[in-house]
Amino acid sequence: MAEFWVNMGPQHPMTHGLWNMKVKIDGETITDAAPEIGYLHRGYEKIMEVREFQKNVVLTDRLCYVSSVTWSHAYCLACEKMMEIEVPLRGQWIRVISLEIQRIASHLMWLAAYGPDLGLLTGLLWALRERELFLDLLQLLSGARMNQNFPRIGGVRNDLPPDFDKYCAKVIKHFREKLKEYERLFHDSKIFLMRTQGVGRISRNEAVNWGVTGPNLRACGVDVDFRRREPYETYEEVDFEPQVWKGGDGGDSYARFMCRFNELEESCRIIEQAVKKIPSGPYRAKAPRRAEGEGFARTEDSRGEALFYIIGDGDDRPYRVKIRSPVFCTMAATPIMLRGNKMADVVSILGSVDVCVGEMDK
């Protein structure tokens, strides 16, 4: 059979989101791949130039709708760097708590999408069941389950509700028991290991060259976690370990899976510590209305390095907002991961890369 291009998508049950992956297959082996993105392009950078600084938080929430607090927080961080204001300590701790809860929710959504991709349809319902608990926590905290509009430039929107630490403790205790079940469902399954080990390998140098960040890079053995490298908020005072793949040859789907999976446990630890260490005091500082200068903030999003580069020119709205999305860069590296594998591995690889089309297409 000659080589021919197959379109996987845009309407496809596997592609979580709307994008197209053209793979050139020869029999069952992939020889080349070309992703086509842009189906969800909403023109964020242009819209954000017309709205005031604070009003853009509503938009940044919806950049990646699965993990919204992390994106709004990155935007607020960049604005604060530009305006040179300091967030009070309590506000920083509340931000850390909300970020980690959102990170767990985002990773659970990834898990819920990855299981059915491989055929494990039970994983969908179990992961979504746990995600409900964390979405309830977010609802307690900010009033909404998704797209919460929670961070403000200078702090957060509201204080922690009373008894929040008790709710957190309950949820985390329940979640830790369920994590053991997930381990038995995913790790101990020989078929799962057969599907993900050795599949979609990318070497360390290639990964760094192509701009891959986040758990995908840590799976290759590079110890880069922007919460430790450029600590923002109060991450210096929190004791957690960035999950790096320490085995021999990383960079395959299984390593990416393990790194992301172990981050769930780490985020639970962070939440526990943050809820105990939080001081009292103000949680929001007043932000000026007009700002001039450049603000540049990089955070560790659920999927990698989220970077906001904002230029203000003295007006009450930004002059230029540049959003760097981790999935955008990882998508550029997917042809490398796909080459040489079988066509049945496309799902396994792309699922382990954790694509969220909202942030890719802006």
Next chain:
Amino acid sequence: MSGALVSPDLFTLCKVLLTGIMKIQSDAILAGAPVGSPVEPLRGIAYFLMEDWFLTFNAWMIAITIMVTWAAAIQLLTMMWIERKFYSRLQDRYGIMISIWSLPFWPFSWWAKRRNKPTHRGLGYLQNVADGVKLLQKENITPANADSAMFHTAPVLIASSTVMIFAALPFSEGFVIANMPMSLLFILAAFSIAPLGILIAGWASNNKYSLIGGMRAAAQLMAYEIPLLLAVVALLMYAGSLNVLEIVRKQETLLAMVGPIPIPAWNVFSIPQFIGFTVFLVAIMAEMERIPFDIPEAEAELVEGWLTEYSGMRFGLVFGFKWLRALAGSALVVILYLGGWSGPVFVTLTPSVGPTVIPIPIIPHEVWFLLKVYLLFLLFVWVSWSVPRVRIDQILNIGWKRLIPLALLAILLAAYFAALGPALGGIR
């Protein structure tokens, strides 16, 4: 061994009942139209109703209808219901719950209100009927450049070959339509026509995905036919006959007594057959296209694989007959290895005259058979919904490189034991 409910034979039972009914009708007509009345020609009908060929023909028709309805309608619904309820419980949710109390018209809504029954907490058995009706009313789309004749033939092939299995598949000693001397061969052959239909469907759909799915299905199903048949060969050295009824009859003897519990001589309890049992189980799971072997219709990758282009009732036929094949496969496993329909005897009757002990069918053979089939199917569903999919080259790897040597080992051991077993004191 408890007795069968349908005895001695489905056809005989139907004929006896039919003869009785026809005799009553015939006598009524004869009585109502005496000689010499103006409706005397009606007596011809009475004589016609008692003709032998008429009774035989109708008895066959009724027997076949009963079997097909029993298997393809009631059993199909029950298998679908078991699967849906069970896997939803695995997934920590209730599952299908629309019951007869949800029907919005009288008398059901009236009864529900009277007894204070909620409309959404039922068994959910009728949900599958509703799904079937939904599929019936959908538009049957034929793709533009598809090979129309082959496209329409493929679901017919699959469905008809699956129903053909039930001509020879017994549900108990008497509940069988055709008791052929080589019925096992016929069943396995009918089981294997479906891959041809799948290949035709994949090719004729004129769709890259369907083609890939069809090729994968052909490769997988062909690869797993061989261990299936080899395991059956290992079994034949014991049973000595291809007749399914014979195979079950051989398993009804007593093997040993463990305390007060008698262990029957099921084929799974003997060593070479146990290897054959595992091989057969894995091979039949691959033949039934269940997860972990459902790459041909893998949802995540190929939309529906070889049945992407089918819509409406054609899809319903193909999709629904997956469960019928599951029923046939589980029934095969139960018949060959798990003792078929034999169950323990609870009450016996010893007539004062006559040599034998007559068992009273408190739980008849059909019930034992169905119980075993459902339990085995439950096992299949459990495994299906707990493990991810295996990749196609890994599937073929398992089929060719792991299962065939095991099956050959089973044949070797079975031959050894069958030849030397009686000399070595009856080791099985």
Next chain:
Amino acid sequence: MKKLRARFPSALTELGVPRPTVVKAVIDRKDLLEVCAYVKDELGFEHLSCISAVDWKDHFESVYHMYNYATGTTVQINALIPHDDPKIDSIVKLWNAALYHEREAWDLMGVVYEGNPNLERILLPKDFLYHPLRKDFPQETERQYISRRKLKTGGR
């Protein structure tokens, strides 16, 4: 981190440290490949975070952010591009990550990156004619909240 300032060669227009761990350099577009090669090979900035294109109304700027995994420093290079000749060299040979970033900058802003093997539209439809992020591409202001100030001045 601040000592990186001293290691730079000449031919720079402006150099500064706007924030701790961030070094900013403004260069002209013809020095881009040299500076980037130096930054990557000698100074070890192996991670290209981001390439942005900014439209100041009289000139474009292509802003590059690089990050050094070993020392944790960020360097920001602004390359000035005249408005009527929006061409600049592509750094795809140095960092493969630039492939997609440059395509996006071309797509939205219209800056041509010579040397990019696949310079075509990535986010917008393939047959779109304009470059929306430029300041002269009008923003739709009718359908959203318009402040009184914008009503008076007619928007931007």
